[in-house]
Amino acid sequence: MSPPFAEPSSLVEPVPAEAAGLGNSVARLRLERLARSAKPFVARGSRMERCEQCRLALSHCLCAWRPQVAARSAVCLLMHDIEALKPSNTGWLIADVVADNSAFGWSRVEVDERLLALLDDPQWQPYVVFPGEYAAPERVVQTVAPASGKRPLFILLDATWTEARKMFRKSPYLDRFPVLSLTPEQQSRYRLRRSTRGEHLCTAEVAALCLELAGDAQAGEALDAYLDVFSERYLGFKRSLPLDEQSAAHQRLRPFVGRAAAAGRADSAGGA
Numbered sequence: 001m002s003p004p005f006a007e008p009s010s011l012v013e014p015v016p017a018e019a020a021g022l023g024n025s026v027a028r029l030r031l032e033r034l035a036r037s038a039k040p041f042v043a044r045g046s047r048m049e050r051c052e053q054c055r056l057a058l059s060h061c062l063c064a065w066r067p068q069v070a071a072r073s074a075v076c077l078l079m080h081d082i083e084a085l086k087p088s089n090t091g092w093l094i095a096d097v098v099a100d101n102s103a104f105g106w107s108r109v110e111v112d113e114r115l116l117a118l119l120d121d122p123q124w125q126p127y128v129v130f131p132g133e134y135a136a137p138e139r140v141v142q143t144v145a146p147a148s149g150k151r152p153l154f155i156l157l158d159a160t161w162t163e164a165r166k167m168f169r170k171s172p173y174l175d176r177f178p179v180l181s182l183t184p185e186q187q188s189r190y191r192l193r194r195s196t197r198g199e200h201l202c203t204a205e206v207a208a209l210c211l212e213l214a215g216d217a218q219a220g221e222a223l224d225a226y227l228d229v230f231s232e233r234y235l236g237f238k239r240s241l242p243l244d245e246q247s248a249a250h251q252r253l254r255p256f257v258g259r260a261a262a263a264g265r266a267d268s269a270g271g272a
């Protein structure tokens with residue numbers, strides 16, 4: 001799902017194979033999706049030089065700011081068609097922050113065997129994160145309390161709202177899992193803290209809230225701050241605003257950034 005700012009959905013941008021070296025499952029999915037494309041995507045601003053890893057303009061590269069934080073929870077993204085190709089996709093950020101991340105392209109007619117294997121892995125307690133009114137009441141939960149020894153696995157449907165509803169209805173392999181429904185109170189408390197403006201939380205915001213509910217408060221906070229820094233840099237480039245590494249968002253993210261990265265950042269402060 002898009003970030004909490006308006007973004008034309010036609011913006012798609014190929015990424016070279018180097019990105020596949022990341023532990024970022026969305027980067028891998030993007031490469032798989034591009035390989036299946038019959039014709040190359042022509043993105044607006046495609047002549048702009050982008051960072052091969054974070055997808056931002058080189059002058060606004062986010063890579064030195066990737067947070068390093070432990071989490072007990074895992075996140076699995078089910079992504080609708082071109083979602084992984086959008087430079088504005090925020091599922092990518094989740095995969096940067098949560099070490100146990102996976103991403104699969106969703107299809108109505110076929111299911112990735114690797115997804116089914118993940119769902120069957122007894123170390124995880126999967127939760128489908130979705131509004132409760134679309135699920136049978138007995139499936140709906142509002143807290144995260146996995147059976148002992150199990151770690152939570154949050155399944156997020158990364159798509160537009162209309163697509164996500166269809167995905168939820170037409171994925172029978174998810175039917176046996178509880179549906180984690182974020183309450184309006186949880187969402188508005190979160191919104192107040194972040195002063196986010198969007199009507200719906202974007203995918204990274206939903207993930208941050210889930211992490212918090214699961215007791216992974218540090219990871220949730222790091223993801224929040226990372227999303228803010230991403231948004232600031234993404235929009236900053238589009239609007240030709242100067243990059244401010246002392247901004248509130250950068251300050252909030254700084255404690256989560258590794259020491260090596262921080263040194264590199266000092267060297268390259270001010271741009272690529």
Ligand SMILES: [Zn+2]
Nearest residue numbers: 051054061063
């Ligand atoms: Zn970068």
